Amino acid sequence: MTGRAHPGTIVFVDESTGKEDSKPVAQVPESVAFALVDGRRESVVRVVARLGNGTRTLTSYGADGRVLSTLVQRVDGKS
Amino acid sequence: MAMVRPTRGAAPSEPETPQPEGLERPAAQGPHEVRVRGPFDEAAYEGVAAGPRLVDAARARLELLAAPHRLVRPFVAYTLRDLSSLPALAGGPDPLTASRLGVADAQAWVAATPGYAELSSADRQRFLAVMGGEANPRSLRARAALSAVPFVASAADLRLALSDKKSMPSVISVDESLPEQHALVKLTGPTYVERHAFYGATLPADVYTLEVDGRSVPVFAPHPDAQGGWMGKDPARSNLSPAQVADLVGRLPAANRALLQSVTINPVRNPDDVYWGETYGMPNFESDMACGSDGKVLLFALSVVRDPGEAADSLAHETGHVWSGRLWIDPQRKAEWEAAVASDGLVVSAYAKSSLGEDAAETVALYSMVRGTLREAEYRAMFPARFGILDQAFAAP
Numbered sequence: 209m210t211g212r213a214h215p216g217t218i219v220f221v222d223e224s225t226g227k228e229d230s231k232p233v234a235q236v237p238e239s240v241a242f243a244l245v246d247g248r249r250e251s252v253v254r255v256v257a258r259l260g261n262g263t264r265t266l267t268s269y270g271a272d273g274r275v276l277s278t279l280v281q282r283v284d285g286k287s
Numbered sequence: 288m289a290m291v292r293p294t295r296g297a298a299p300s301e302p303e304t305p306q307p308e309g310l311e312r313p314a315a316q317g318p319h320e321v322r323v324r325g326p327f328d329e330a331a332y333e334g335v336a337a338g339p340r341l342v343d344a345a346r347a348r349l350e351l352l353a354a355p356h357r358l359v360r361p362f363v364a365y366t367l368r369d370l371s372s373l374p375a376l377a378g379g380p381d382p383l384t385a386s387r388l389g390v391a392d393a394q395a396w397v398a399a400t401p402g403y404a405e406l407s408s409a410d411r412q413r414f415l416a417v418m419g420g421e422a423n424p425r426s427l428r429a430r431a432a433l434s435a436v437p438f439v440a441s442a443a444d445l446r447l448a449l450s451d452k453k454s455m456p457s458v459i460s461v462d463e464s465l466p467e468q469h470a471l472v473k474l475t476g477p478t479y480v481e482r483h484a485f486y487g488a489t490l491p492a493d494v495y496t497l498e499v500d501g502r503s504v505p506v507f508a509p510h511p512d513a514q515g516g517w518m519g520k521d522p523a524r525s526n527l528s529p530a531q532v533a534d535l536v537g538r539l540p541a542a543n544r545a546l547l548q549s550v551t552i553n554p555v556r557n558p559d560d561v562y563w564g565e566t567y568g569m570p571n572f573e574s575d576m577a578c579g580s581d582g583k584v585l586l587f588a589l590s591v592v593r594d595p596g597e598a599a600d601s602l603a604h605e606t607g608h609v610w611s612g613r614l615w616i617d618p619q620r621k622a623e624w625e626a627a628v629a630s631d632g633l634v635v636s637a638y639a640k641s642s643l644g645e646d647a648a649e650t651v652a653l654y655s656m657v658r659g660t661l662r663e664a665e666y667r668a669m670f671p672a673r674f675g676i677l678d679q680a681f682a683a684p
Contacts (some may be wrong), residue, residue, distance in 0.1 A: 220566070223641055237562050246581045255566070258641050263575065264567070267608075275612045275644050278379065280575040280601055281563065282589070
């Protein structure tokens with residue numbers, strides 16, 4: 209695993225409301241601020257939340273705009 | 288069939304045309320008002336309430352077929368231009384039971400709108416493709432959604448109808464799913480590992496190997512204790528077994544499986560759920576699965592029983608992200624997908640609209656689900672450019 213300095217802020221976008229919120233990386237869990245890709249620690253600079261079919265999908269993007277990881281969450285009521 | 292009854296006109300002078308049941312034939316010349324007994328949707332016929340309109344019978348029949356019949360209206364009055372097509376009006380499917388338009392009627396409906404003539408040939412082709420499917424749910428949705436299109440739709444109305452969320456699924460897995468099985472996957476192992484770093488807990492693990500397509504994919508599972516649970520297990524949570532993961536992976540087409548690098552059956556919930564719960568004001572929601580752009584899949588322990596088929600459908604979508612993430616390192620390949628989206632002019636699902644990456648993931652999921660089915664050709668007619676790109680990457684021999 210290689211460590212990399214984070215640019216400093218992460219923009220969280222909620223597509224269902226259009227709200228954007230920028231947070232200092234110090235206020236975000238490390239597991240959210242970085243993604244492990246092929247054993248490398250990549251900085252996450254943008255997280256976009258999208259709702260669909262009882263789920264919320266969080267897509268984490270790197271500084272170059274690439275998708276680093278996706279996290280599927282169950283919204284209440286999904287079984 | 289609704290009864291068509293003339294309300295004005297003289298006795299017929301040339302009774303050469305057989306009369307549909309329930310009709311009285313008026314004079315053959317000049318406009319004639321007919322009443323079609325309902326019930327019909329009040330809102331759909333709001334414009335008719337002021338008086339009969341001058342339409343031809345084929346048009347009237349289409350309106351009757353397309354209208355939803357939620358509210359009762361005793362009759363709809365039309366003034367037919369002539370009576371030559373009156374049998375067609377009386378002879379169609381019963382509008383009380385025909386809740387959805389057939390292909391020919393839907394295409395005729397669109398072609399009869401004033402806006403159709405103003406559409407580009409590409410947009411016309413898109414309408415024909417979307418309305419023309421017999422087997423796929425998307426075409427059924429699109430035809431049903433026509434009831435909301437104005438009878439006098441402009442070209443702008445029709446373009447809006449093409450992209451209307453009501454005419455498509457919210458996500459593709461609502462309409463389609465992967466077949467039961469694509470391949471047999473052999474599960475070997477396990478190898479015991481005393482300390483394995485799961486996501487949120489370091490515990491003893493069993494490492495299995497999925498052997499499929501000449502490849503080996505590791506599966507990390509919590510080591511079971513004598514009670515069948517595992518160390519630190521939350522009794523309210525469960526996860527798939529290694530055998531169920533093998534089944535899940537076997538449902539994926541070969542090209543999607545090739546993108547998977549490992550699967551982890553996580554013994555605990557995602558520790559980040561607390562953070563996400565606070566962020567979105569929903570403390571009870573939970574992470575289901577995560578997929579990295581490196582193809583490593585993480586299945587979190589859930590408070591509900593995970594359905595392997597549903598999980599496989601999600602994985603079909605996630606492997607689309609893995610594929611596009613790797614391919615689009617080359618900007619030219621990303622530009623090719625953008626061009627394909629513009630050329631097709633239709634989206635797979637409402638969710639696919641949210642970004643280019645989601646468009647790729649949803650289209651990959653659809654392609655994986657319908658490849659080799661009767662529905663494939665219908666979807667291919669809707670998304671020819673994107674399916675063409677996926678043919679290069681995902682069409683297994």
